[in-house]
Amino acid sequence: MSRVPDTGAELPSLRDALRSSGFTLDGVADVLGDRASRALNREQPVPAELVTRGSDDPVAVLVRLFGLGCPVETAQVDRALPGWGADRLAALGVVERVGDAVRTLFDLRPYGDGEHEWWVLSDLAEGVTRRPLPVDHVLGIGGASMTLASWTARRPVDRALDLGTGCGVQSLHLSAHASSVVATDVSERALATTRFNAALNGVDWDVRAGSMLDPVADETFDLVVSNPPFVITPRTDAMPTYEYRDGGQVGHAVVEGLVRTVGGHLRPGGVAQLLGNWEVPSGGDWRDVVRSWIGGTGLDAWIVQRDVQDPAEYAELWAGDGGHRSGTEGFEQMYAGWLADFDSRGVGEVGFGVITLQRPRDAREPWVDLVDATTGPVASPMGPTVLAGLEARTWLAEHGDRGVLGTAWRCAPDVTEERHGRPGADDPSVILVRQGGGLGRSVRADTVLAAYLSVADGSLTAGQALDAIASLVEASPDAVRAQALPQIRELVADGLLVR
Numbered sequence: 001m002s003r004v005p006d007t008g009a010e011l012p013s014l015r016d017a018l019r020s021s022g023f024t025l026d027g028v029a030d031v032l033g034d035r036a037s038r039a040l041n042r043e044q045p046v047p048a049e050l051v052t053r054g055s056d057d058p059v060a061v062l063v064r065l066f067g068l069g070c071p072v073e074t075a076q077v078d079r080a081l082p083g084w085g086a087d088r089l090a091a092l093g094v095v096e097r098v099g100d101a102v103r104t105l106f107d108l109r110p111y112g113d114g115e116h117e118w119w120v121l122s123d124l125a126e127g128v129t130r131r132p133l134p135v136d137h138v139l140g141i142g143g144a145s146m147t148l149a150s151w152t153a154r155r156p157v158d159r160a161l162d163l164g165t166g167c168g169v170q171s172l173h174l175s176a177h178a179s180s181v182v183a184t185d186v187s188e189r190a191l192a193t194t195r196f197n198a199a200l201n202g203v204d205w206d207v208r209a210g211s212m213l214d215p216v217a218d219e220t221f222d223l224v225v226s227n228p229p230f231v232i233t234p235r236t237d238a239m240p241t242y243e244y245r246d247g248g249q250v251g252h253a254v255v256e257g258l259v260r261t262v263g264g265h266l267r268p269g270g271v272a273q274l275l276g277n278w279e280v281p282s283g284g285d286w287r288d289v290v291r292s293w294i295g296g297t298g299l300d301a302w303i304v305q306r307d308v309q310d311p312a313e314y315a316e317l318w319a320g321d322g323g324h325r326s327g328t329e330g331f332e333q334m335y336a337g338w339l340a341d342f343d344s345r346g347v348g349e350v351g352f353g354v355i356t357l358q359r360p361r362d363a364r365e366p367w368v369d370l371v372d373a374t375t376g377p378v379a380s381p382m383g384p385t386v387l388a389g390l391e392a393r394t395w396l397a398e399h400g401d402r403g404v405l406g407t408a409w410r411c412a413p414d415v416t417e418e419r420h421g422r423p424g425a426d427d428p429s430v431i432l433v434r435q436g437g438g439l440g441r442s443v444r445a446d447t448v449l450a451a452y453l454s455v456a457d458g459s460l461t462a463g464q465a466l467d468a469i470a471s472l473v474e475a476s477p478d479a480v481r482a483q484a485l486p487q488i489r490e491l492v493a494d495g496l497l498v499r
């Protein structure tokens with residue numbers, strides 16, 4: 001693979017040239033159109049290749065060069081990037097000459113969060129090189145990167161840590177709301193790419209080499225984010241050890257270790273957000289697995305399981321991810337290796353999800369919420385929901401049932417109710433309360449909860465409303481409170497009831 005270009009004083013002018021040429025998120029979307037954009041997101045380049053073929057439009061030329069890996073005539077590149085052009089790109093080491101044309105050595109693409117526009121260099125994906133990836137491949141912006149970026153609880157903070165920075169994508173997001181960012185990785189190539197992207201985007205990060213939390217020993221942060229090398233990988237010779245996804249340990253030990261130790265690097269009120277896989281024993285419950293990691297950390301924990309795969313599905317996904325094709329000997333060896341590895345530990349399924357940990361500000365019992373959200377879409381971005389959920393769960397832990405009963409809750413504006421019943425029946429047999437945003441929760445309400453929600457408009461406290469309902473249904477107020485309180489707490493935690 002080509003050496004990652006050095007950072008230099010000229011990189012801001014490359015960024016300016018890319019922007020002036022219209023090589024922005026909107027510019028690329030306009031040139032490609034919906035169909036080709038969506039196909040490219042699925043790593044299918046054919047529609048984009050057809051849409052841009054023969055075009056002299058600067059954005060189409062830059063998409064062909066940097067996104068599709070096509071050789072592009074030198075004169076076209078010169079016209080597309082005035083002030084830079086093919087010669088300077090080649091001198092920088094981003095492209096190589098091929099006769100009268102140049103070919104990119106890296107993926108380079110616009111990226112943004114709606115408010116900021118960035119450009120990100122990374123290694124070329126296997127869809128472009130058409131070869132299995134080398135083990136020191138530096139990942140571009142993928143689905144997992146975007147999941148973590150979406151779920152990150154963004155508020156202004158002093159110190160942030162991006163552990164396993166790769167090309168620096170999470171650090172770009174962090175630099176929008178953290179006064180200082182430390183970015184770490186074990187891969188020298190990833191660190192060089194991160195430095196390049198920091199310089200290209202005019203931001204300043206403290207970039208450090210080292211494994212997991214070693215480079216920040218004795219340091220604390222307000223926010224730690226990590227899309228760690230969480231892929232569970234058999235420790236056999238047949239298995240390539242990809243730096244970008246494999247932390248070199250057995251089973252889910254990388255993620256477990258991070259969950260157990262990251263708390264020592266959080267300031268009071270500080271939050272860590274990690275992606276991870278967890279192995280669930282046959283017949284077991286994923287909650288027991290992750291609960292055992294949190295015990296003794298003293299941290300609040302909110303873990304949302306977003307996907308579950310059986311060992312065969314997991315093997316197919318990750319054997320294919322490195323560019324190994326189904327039907328080849330290497331693929332089949334790896335597939336069998338994964339199955340044997342999972343069998344050796346009695347693994348029935350593998351969960352994937354987002355782990356959010358918080359160091360309590362004061363001495364109190366930590367709260368734990370383990371949520372299965374494997375079906376249905378969630379809000380995008382999820383960060384605002386995570387921030388609100390952290391605040392709500394912390395409020396509940398600090399105020400207890402007395403606080404809940406003493407508060408005049410109201411239904412959030414995105415909450416709707418569905419009533420289902422037999423035709424002609426006087427009363428519905430099922431009442432469903434649905435959340436439009438956030439985690440998209442859907443809760444089956446019994447008579448008491450449905451009655452409470454129908455009056456939850458911020459005028460009566462929960463205690464007053466439940467007592468009135470108790471007298472209407474001729475039940476004891478204590479029994480009605482005991483029945484409704486856990487349900488109300490859940491709706492408060494997930495933002496269906498707000499203050």
Ligand SMILES: C[S@@+](CC[C@H](N)C(=O)[O-])C[C@H]1O[C@@H](n2cnc3c(N)ncnc32)[C@H](O)[C@@H]1O
Nearest residue numbers: 145164165166185186187211212227229243244
């Ligand atoms: C899945 S990639 C994530 C890259 C990027 N942060 C993102 O969100 O797309 C995992 C990163 O962790 C790095 N890594 C692997 N082993 C590590 C270790 N022991 N300590 C720190 N980082 C490690 C890899 O080099 C890679 O850059």
